[in-house]
Amino acid sequence: MNLPARHGIRIMRALAAGLALVAMLAAPLSARAEDANGTDTQTATSESQSSTQAATLTITQTTPVVTSTSGFHIKVSITNNSNETTPAGTLKVSTNTLFTFVSRSDIQNWAEGNAPIPTPDELGSASVPAMPAGDSVTVSVDVDSNQHTLASIPSWGPKPLLVSYSTTNEPQGEQQAETQAETHSFLTRSGDGLTTAKTPDMNLTVALPLTADSWQVDGTVINELVADTDEGTTSALVADAGDHSRTQTLSKHQQLQVVADPSYLEAIQTSQTQATQTTNAHNAKESVNFAGYAGIMQPSDFDITTYGSLNDAEAYESAGIYTDQWSAKQALSSYRSAIGDNQASTDTYAWQGDSGWSMEALTAAREQGYSTVIADSSFDEERTATVHTGTYVVNTEAGDVTVLKEQHELSTLTHGQATSDDATAETSDAGRLARLLAQSAFYQMEQPYTERYLLTTFDRNASAEWIEQVMSALEQADWLNLTDLHTMAQADPYSVSDSVNLAQDDQDAQSESSEDTENARSDVGDTRSALKQLTASRHDIMRMATSVLKNGVDVDALSDPQALARQDASSTAQHDTDPTAWIGSLLAAHDAMALCAMDGDSDTGNRQQMVTGARTLADTLLSGVVITPSESVSVFSESAQMPVTVSNELPYAVGVQVNSITDSMQIVTSSTNELDIPARSDAQVAFTIRVSTSGSTVAHVSLADRQGQPFGATQDTPITSVLRISDMSGFIIIGFAVLLGIVGLWRQFNRTKDPDE
Incomplete structure (x- = not known):
């Protein structure tokens, strides 16, 4: 088709205008991409970034859930890693209000600094003073809820958050900003105040094992037990408990599923009773009066998973560990004793130990009355495209076991760990908390209309401050429904099978658990x-x-x-x-x-x-039966007696063997005497010393049981022999020697001489 010249000119002008518009749009996008990463190389890893960054950024405080009225607040600690003073600079915080994460890899790549996501929307900035080499400074950025960028976020969910620190190079000519460091975190907007449609909440269970930080042994009680005094019936174990603030924190958050170690509760109850009897218990440590327990775990947090891995019940029994000590029945008995209610009832859970839940461990747990166990993310190695309910049912020879598996990323963060070494913003509690909320929001968004039950757990030694931060933030997350363990256990299981799909490292541990290869895993x-x-x-x-x-x-x-x-x-x-x-x-x-x-x-x-x-x-x-130290013994004849005193400090009579041996063949003692010693008394036995020459030696006196097996410390007694003629046998020996001498002389003078002599 032939067009008039003027139409061709108009088309060319339109194309030129379009290209110009594209160029105008492309330039800011390129700048945004550079701004998001602080470098022209979009795929640079955080490792290489950290190696070239002149400063370190640590998020010390942030707003984990942004609502319509909360605003956004962040504190960042900046450390000068260089060997020279850095000039004054600026800390800038920016986001992308329109961006939505579409995959788990996207959110992880952003955390590691590997995702080329532009962050053109500035939230705020703060001035950073000059810093000497190795120095640190903390700055804050406070954003009001009405600030344009924050108020313009159109939808709820996680947004990329870039925190960058730059300094200004001067002095002549145009100023030029030089990026010193940056870190990638998240801003998570709740649905509060937004007009977007509300989707069903995702079910999340948050559990905490309440057990001793460590156990201590009371030496005084051990002595009383051995002495069998009135006080000797007290437990020798003392639970090293958290401070009172931890109990207050647990009581504040009723949705937190506290699974208590009943042995720990008993120990705390005992120590509190003693404190009340002896002093004002105002400053007592954790109390067992908190009624919000979701259930109890195996006594003393016994490691059932390693027990199953070793598969050597005889070794445990020889050490004094029997199955009835950690059974669900014993757990309930200890719990009732701790709270002072013989009719109390509660759910029991077997909490995972150092190893993974093998079939042997699940079977052992079920045999001891545990029908539900808590497992970490190694239980099911399969990684699906989207997260799913963490409830499993495993058919064991002892019966079905319900396994509640924690979600990997959420529990990693709740345990106080970063999702990877390259996620630099997750080196602090505040950074991990921001990621935790962003991750949970993303999981709800990826399948908003599918009912799922996820589990996350705290570490055994989680601090009261960290528990408070996490629970307060999760309680503000309007995309989550915080459920209890019992509800999660009753949910439709993701899988029902008669096998366990452990992660590979745990499978290796199972195969390396024989005694011949016990050093393969520490x-x-x-x-x-x-x-x-x-x-x-x-x-x-x-x-x-x-x-x-x-x-x-x-x-x-x-x-x-x-x-x-x-x-x-x-x-x-x-x-x-x-x-x-x-x-x-x-x-x-x-x-x-x-x-x-x-x-x-x-x-x-x-x-x-x-x-x-x-x-x-x-x-x-x-050591309650000991040999009393004795003085050295001097012997002036062929034989003598060496008295040995044995002391029995025990409350019952004993019968022992007392043995003696010397270092010399010329000065010896009788070897063994049997001795009975009454309770809390002494008894004496005498060893015969026989001497054939003058000299000295040491008698080593020791104790043995009636089977001849030694015990206790050896007592050394010096023996000195000064042999003197003090009886008729001595004179006979001398007379015989003189007679031999006379006979020798007579033969010398009366012998017949040899002719050649």
Whole structure:
């Protein structure tokens, strides 16, 4: 078709205008992209950025949920990493009000500084003073809720947040800003005050294991137990509790699912009772009066998962750890004792320990009465395109087990960890909290009309401050419905099967748990080592019971040390000659320490404290029978007596072997004497010393049980021999020597000489 010339000119002008418009739009977008990343290279990793950044930015405070009235507030600590003073500069905070994250990889890439997302919308800025090398300064940016950028956000959900720090180069000519550092975080807008349609809330359960930070051993109580005094029935374990503020925090947040360790509750109740009796308990530590428990866990936070991985019940029993100590039945009994209500009832949960939930561990938990367990994200290795309900049902030989699996990213953040080493904004609590809220909002947005139940958990030693920050923020998140563990357990399971799909590293741990390869993974090796040490200390207590005490204890009567301990506690210290109940209390104390040594958190150093405490108990018991130090012995004849005194500080009579051996073949003692020593008394035995020459040596006197196995410390006694003629045998020897001399002389003078001589 032929067009008039004027029409062609008009078309050319229109094309030129269009190209000009495109150029005008493209230039700001390019600038925005550079602004978002602080570099022309959009794909530069945060690692390379951190290596070239002259400063470090740490978010110390931020608004995790932005509402129509909250405004936005952020505090940033800036550290000068260079070796010279940096000039004054500016901290700028910007976002992209129109941007919506469309995938989990997008949100993760932004956190790691790898996503080329422009942030053209400035929220605010603050002046940064000049900083000497190595110095730090904290600046704040406070944005009012009516500020244009904040008020113009059209939809709820996570938005990219860029925090950048730049300095100005002078002095001559045009000023030029030079970016020193930047970090990528998130601003999450709630639906409050927006006109967008409301979608169903996503179900989220937040759980906390309430157990001891660590356990301590009371040495005074150990001495009282061994001495069998009135006070000796007190538990030797002391729970190292959090401060009172933690209890106040838990009571404030009723949606927080607190799963309590009943042994911990008992220990706290005992310590509070003692504090009330002795002093004003105003400053007492955590109380057990808080009624908001969602349930209880296995006693002493026993590590059922490692127990299943090792698959060696005999090793645990030899160490004094029996299944009835950590069963659901025992958990309920301890809980009732702690709260003082024999009719109380609550849900029981088995909390995951250091290893993953293998089929063996799930079966063991179910056999001991736990039908629901808490698992970390390693339970199901499968990573689906979108998050799903974390409820599983596993068919075991002992019955079905409901597994509540925590969501990986949410729990990583709640545990106080960054989602990756490259997520620089997540090095602080405030940065992790901002990511936590953004991540949860994104999960709701990716499938807004699909009902899902997600779980996140706190770490065992989470501080009151961190719990308060997280729960307060989640309670403001109007896209979340905070549910309880019981509701999540009753939800339609994501999977029902008769197998466990552990993450690969946990599968490797299962296959490497045999004794031949115990060093392949330190936690398994440490567990076996601790079990061996506990077995040795318990063996020494049993040896005292069967082979040292004069009235030996029937082993069958010691099959339930806990019952014997309760029997001992209900009586006074005035026992008859039967030491069975006393030995039962000692075994119960040992086994309580052994159970605590196998808790689910190997990072606290608690295991070695408990192993050492058990060893101390056994050593204190065995050292109750000792050889009293004696003076050196001087011997002036062929034979003499060496008295040895043995002291029994125990409350029951003992029968032992006393052995003696010297370093010399010419000065020797008799080797063994048997000795009975009454309770809290001394007894003496005499060893015969035989001497064939003058000299000195040392007699090593030791104790052994009636089976000949040594125990206790060896006592060294010096022996000095000064042999003198003091009897007829001596004169006979001298006379015989003189006679031999005379005969020798006679032969010398009366012998026949050789002819050649």
